[in-house]
Amino acid sequence: DQQVKQNSPSLSVQEGRISILNCDYTNSMFDYFLWYKKYPAEGPTFLISISSIKDKNEDGRFTVFLNKSAKHLSLHIVPSQPGDSAVYFCAASMTGTASKLTFGTGTRLQVTL
Amino acid sequence: GAVVSQHPSRVICKSGTSVKIECRSLDFQATTMFWYRQFPKKSLMLMATSNEGSKATYEQGVEKDKFLINHASLTLSTLTVTSAHPEDSSFYICSARDERGPYEQYFGPGTRLTVT
Numbered sequence: 001d002q003q004v005k006q007n008s009p010s011l012s013v014q015e016g017r018i019s020i021l022n023c024d025y026t027n028s029m030f031d032y033f034l035w036y037k038k039y040p041a042e043g044p045t046f047l048i049s050i051s052s053i054k055d056k057n058e059d060g061r062f063t064v065f066l067n068k069s070a071k072h073l074s075l076h077i078v079p080s081q082p083g084d085s086a087v088y089f090c091a092a093s094m095t096g097t098a099s100k101l102t103f104g105t106g107t108r109l110q111v112t113l
Numbered sequence: 114g115a116v117v118s119q120h121p122s123r124v125i126c127k128s129g130t131s132v133k134i135e136c137r138s139l140d141f142q143a144t145t146m147f148w149y150r151q152f153p154k155k156s157l158m159l160m161a162t163s164n165e166g167s168k169a170t171y172e173q174g175v176e177k178d179k180f181l182i183n184h185a186s187l188t189l190s191t192l193t194v195t196s197a198h199p200e201d202s203s204f205y206i207c208s209a210r211d212e213r214g215p216y217e218q219y220f221g222p223g224t225r226l227t228v229t
Contacts, residue, residue, distance in 0.1 A: 002156075034217070043117070043206050043220030044157070089156065099145065099210050101218060103157045 003027045004092050006104040013111050019077040021107050023090035026071065030092035034101065035064060035075045038087045047088075048075070080111045115141050117209050119221035126197055126228055133193045134224045136207030142187040143209035147218060148180070151204045163190040197228040 004025045013019045023033075031052040036044035050057040050064045050073070057064050063076045077084055087108045091101040116139040126132050136146055146163040161182050162170040169182035179201075181193040190209075194201055204225055208218040 036220075041204070041223065041225065043119070043208070043222045046217055046219060049217065099218065100147070100159060100162060101208075102159075105156045 002105065003030075004090060004102050004104040006088075006090060006107045008107050009105070010108040010110070013080045013109065015082055015111055015113050016079045019075075019080045019084065019109055019111070021075045021077075021088050021090075021109065023073045023075075023104050024071060025073075025092050027092070027094070027102075028071065029094045030102075031095055032093045033064070033066060033073050034091045034093070035062075036089045036091060036103075037084075038089060038106070040087075044089060077109075080109075082111050082113065085109055085111045115209070115211050115219040117207065117219045117221040119207055119224050121224060122222060123225045124227070126226070128198055128228055129196055131193055131195045132197055132226060133191055134205055134207075134226075136190045136192070136209070136221050138188045138209040138219070141209070141211050141213070143190075144187060144212065145210045146184060146190040147208045147210070148182060148190075148192050149206045149208065151206060151223075157206060160192075194226065197226070199228045202226055202228045 034049040035047040038044040048062045066073045087106045089106045090104045118137045120135045144165045148160045149157040151157050160175045163182045163184040165184045171177045184190040206223040208220045
């Protein structure tokens with residue numbers, strides 16, 4: 001039962017353009033969402049997070065949008081840079097679960113020159 | 114940012130032997146650490162939650178007698194894969210929860226285990 005889904009396994013974007021990565025979830029109890037970036041054979045790196053009381057959080061080139069009614073969140077990266085090429089995972093957590101994260105399946109982003 | 118280390122980064126062992134993987138939070142204390150497993154081209158699967166000073170909490174389907182977890186201090190958790198078999202070959206990743214943030218977890222670099 002995949003409670004967090006990333007339906008696009010891969011995405012290719014030109015350098016300088018916007019990258020939009022999408023994530024859907026099914027469990028309405030999730031109240032905190034995070035995005036991680038991962039290179040092969042390395043652990044994930046925390047990028048940005050958002051609480052369910054907000055619908056947007058911005059940090060530099062990264063912005064996360066949350067649509068609770070649609071159970072959908074997205075990560076926008078603008079402008080995209082070649083160094084952004086990696087696998088991006090969204091993750092969700094809920095209050096009272098000792099911060100257990102449920103991860104999506106990941107989207108491989110390739111930023112081309 | 115917070116730093117979490119894992120050791121070893123890569124290990125090859127023979128079937129039937131046990132392997133210990135260490136996870137350390139280097140610049141913060143972590144009462145809670147997590148152990149994940151990642152299969153090729155798959156998502157990270159939470160195996161267990163490691164709690165300092167108490168027993169680990171295992172996810173459904175994870176054998177606690179096979180994957181022994183010890184969280185002896187606020188900066189160290191260990192995962193021991195006992196009587197390893199080839200199907201245990203995987204990428205194991207730990208994370209530590211930074212008490213300064215509600216849900217942020219910082220991940221170690223992972224350990225590639227190959228059982229021959």
